[in-house]
Amino acid sequence: MAILETTDLTKRFGGVTAVDGVDLTIPTGEITSLIGPNGAGKTTLFDMLAGALTPTTGSIRFQEEDITGLAPEAIVREGIAKSFQITNVFDGISVLENVRVAVQARHRGGWNVYRHADSKTEYTDEALEILGFVGLDEERDRPASTLSHGDKRSLEIGLALAVDPELLLFDEPAAGMSQMEIEAMLDLIDELVGEYTIMLVEHNMDIVMNVSDRVVVLHNGAVIASGAPSSVRADDAVQEAYLGGVA
Ligand SMILES: Nc1ncnc2c1ncn2[C@@H]1O[C@H](COP(=O)(O)OP(=O)(O)O)[C@@H](O)[C@H]1O
Numbered sequence: 195m196a197i198l199e200t201t202d203l204t205k206r207f208g209g210v211t212a213v214d215g216v217d218l219t220i221p222t223g224e225i226t227s228l229i230g231p232n233g234a235g236k237t238t239l240f241d242m243l244a245g246a247l248t249p250t251t252g253s254i255r256f257q258e259e260d261i262t263g264l265a266p267e268a269i270v271r272e273g274i275a276k277s278f279q280i281t282n283v284f285d286g287i288s289v290l291e292n293v294r295v296a297v298q299a300r301h302r303g304g305w306n307v308y309r310h311a312d313s314k315t316e317y318t319d320e321a322l323e324i325l326g327f328v329g330l331d332e333e334r335d336r337p338a339s340t341l342s343h344g345d346k347r348s349l350e351i352g353l354a355l356a357v358d359p360e361l362l363l364f365d366e367p368a369a370g371m372s373q374m375e376i377e378a379m380l381d382l383i384d385e386l387v388g389e390y391t392i393m394l395v396e397h398n399m400d401i402v403m404n405v406s407d408r409v410v411v412l413h414n415g416a417v418i419a420s421g422a423p424s425s426v427r428a429d430d431a432v433q434e435a436y437l438g439g440v441a
């Protein structure tokens with residue numbers, strides 16, 4: 195079953211059509227990677243899914259509901275979390291506190307407003323569970339500012355998980371990572387599989403070919419190919435557009 199569907203999704207900035215009539219069907223529980231050359235429209239598409247940009251035309255359905263044009267907070271509440279906006283992490287407070295605040299914000303902001311007074315413990319337990327999941331339990335008391343780049347990215351994933359999403363949008367999770375950090379990120383993504391549906395924008399082709407169930411190729415705002423990683427890699431139009439015909 196599809197968790198997300200876009201129909202004729204389009205975004206224009208003045209004379210530039212950044213995303214051009216995109217029809218996407220994202221199956222529940224799978225990892226779909228979105229690839230394409232710089233300027234192809236990947237970030238614009240993600241921003242529309244996350245509510246940061248309003249589509250010019252077209253629609254977005256998530257879990258059978260029309261979410262087109264909803265505000266970012268409303269989209270988070272529907273169950274879509276976008277990660278790797280650096281502003282997510284508060285440097286001055288501890289790793290645990292970062293996640294606890296995010297968990298608390300979800301409970302306060304959601305339907306569950308009449309929590310009793312001892313819920314702080316509950317938030318802490320939930321935050322600790324998330325830290326275990328992303329492999330940061332031993333870093334819990336460190337100020338977030340002292341984390342390595344790789345651990346900071348894991349914390350960002352933890353913050354995305356704190357909103358209890360169904361769909362995770364990762365925009366270039368491996369950017370700026372060392373090979374060791376990339377391997378840790380791949381392990382973490384492996385653990386997320388099954389629990390969450392994931393959409394990934396990623397330039398590192400090893401990662402894309404490794405983790406994806408499906409790959410969607412954007413070029414000039416339009417989908418030019420989609421399917422299993424191996425078939426997309428072999429596609430002539432993809433070779434031409436994305437790899438400049440040289441690979
Ligand atoms: N806020 C904006 N205003 C005007 N043009 C934009 C804006 N955001 C993106 N674009 C243009 O839309 C196109 C797609 O950009 P983007 O979605 O960032 O591509 P990608 O993430 O695939 O590199 C590019 O031509 C870019 O210059």
Ligand SMILES: [Mg+2]
Pocket residue numbers: 236237238
């Ligand atoms: Mg981009």
